Every structure is written in structure tokens, then in C-alpha cells.
Amino acid sequence: MTTTNPTMVTTQVYRVHIKAAPQAVWDAITKPEWSERYGYRTRTELDLRRGGVYKAYTTKEMREVGKIRGFDVPDIGVDGEVIESDPPRKLVQTFRMLMDPEVSSEGFTRLTYEIKEIQPGVSKLTIIHDLEGAPKLALLVGGELDAEGAGGGWAWVLSDLKSLLETGSGLAD
Numbered sequence: 001m002t003t004t005n006p007t008m009v010t011t012q013v014y015r016v017h018i019k020a021a022p023q024a025v026w027d028a029i030t031k032p033e034w035s036e037r038y039g040y041r042t043r044t045e046l047d048l049r050r051g052g053v054y055k056a057y058t059t060k061e062m063r064e065v066g067k068i069r070g071f072d073v074p075d076i077g078v079d080g081e082v083i084e085s086d087p088p089r090k091l092v093q094t095f096r097m098l099m100d101p102e103v104s105s106e107g108f109t110r111l112t113y114e115i116k117e118i119q120p121g122v123s124k125l126t127i128i129h130d131l132e133g134a135p136k137l138a139l140l141v142g143g144e145l146d147a148e149g150a151g152g153g154w155a156w157v158l159s160d161l162k163s164l165l166e167t168g169s170g171l172a173d
Contacts, residue, residue: 010131015127017122017124025161048082050084054081056077058075066099077097080094102136127154
């Protein structure tokens with residue numbers, strides 16, 4: 001008898017072309033007034049210096065869902081540290097999901113944003129998320145748990161970001 005195990009992809013790569021200048025994309029990724037307008041609509045704080053702190057705060061709705069699922073969701077849902085910052089081209093940081101105790105126990109992963117202008121006013125945004133040792137987080141950010149109410153992961157976030165930058169409205173607006 002032969003059994004097969006699915007291969008866990010430990011590095012996920014997402015790309016999207018956005019009709020916006022690299023600086024606009026950079027600002028949307030790094031400024032709290034933008035982070036509240038797309039994706040999971042969480043307020044983020046990011047100190048762009050090497051070793052600077054990254055924090056993404058949870059929303060009231062996220063904390064309520066946690067209670068329903070039997071655990072407390074902390075005020076800070078994701079934390080990390082800046083490894084490299086080259087505005088408006090590249091940001092490398094660590095990333096640890098704190099909202100779910102199982103996922104939190106997987107520890108820090110590495111997240112890279114690369115922004116390249118491919119023609120005037122059009123940027124290619126690439127996200128590279130190294131998820132070695134974080135299989136549950138890989139499912140979450142891969143959108144595999146969307147049906148369970150965990151959201152659509154990076155694909156959802158990037159789609160919403162693209163809509164917001166190109167039209168002024170996110171997908172849920």
C-alpha cells in the first residue's frame with residue numbers, strides 16, 4: 001500500500017501589478033492610516049529602522065471571534081522586527097501571528113515586500129513569505145482556511161490593496 005503526504009510549501013510568493021507609483025504602494029504598506037483601509041483593516045505601526053518594531057493591532061471583531069472559538073485574542077495580532085528597509089523598493093521583516101495560540105507557537109517567519117516600477121505609474125508588488133516551520137500560518141496566509149472564517153490570506157490582502165490604490169475603495173467598501 002502506498003500513501004502520499006501533501007508537500008508543504010514553505011515559501012509562498014504573491015505578485016500583483018498595481019496602477020500606482022512605488023511610493024504610493026510603499027505608503028500603503030507602511031503607514032497606519034492606509035493599513036486600516038484594506039485587507040483585515042488592522043492598524044499597523046512600523047519603525048522602518050533596522051531592528052525597528054512591527055505591530056498589527058487586532059480589531060474588536062477579531063477579538064470577538066476568538067472568544068467564540070474559545071481563546072482570547074490579544075490586542076496585538078501580529079508582531080515582528082524590521083530586517084531591511086529600502087523605501088520605496090524593499091521591506092524585509094519578521095512576522096509572527098499572535099491571534100491564535102497554535103499559530104503563535106510556530107514563532108517568527110520572514111516576510112519580504114519588493115516594489116518595482118514596471119512602467120510610469122504602474123508597480124509590481126511581490127510578497128515573499130518564508131514559512132519554514134510554520135505550517136498552520138502557511139495555511140492561514142495561503143487562504144486555505146477562508147471557509148473557516150480565517151480570511152483569504154495574502155491573495156485577499158493584495159486584491160484589496162490593489163482595488164484601494166486604483167479606485168479609492170477596497171473590496172469591502
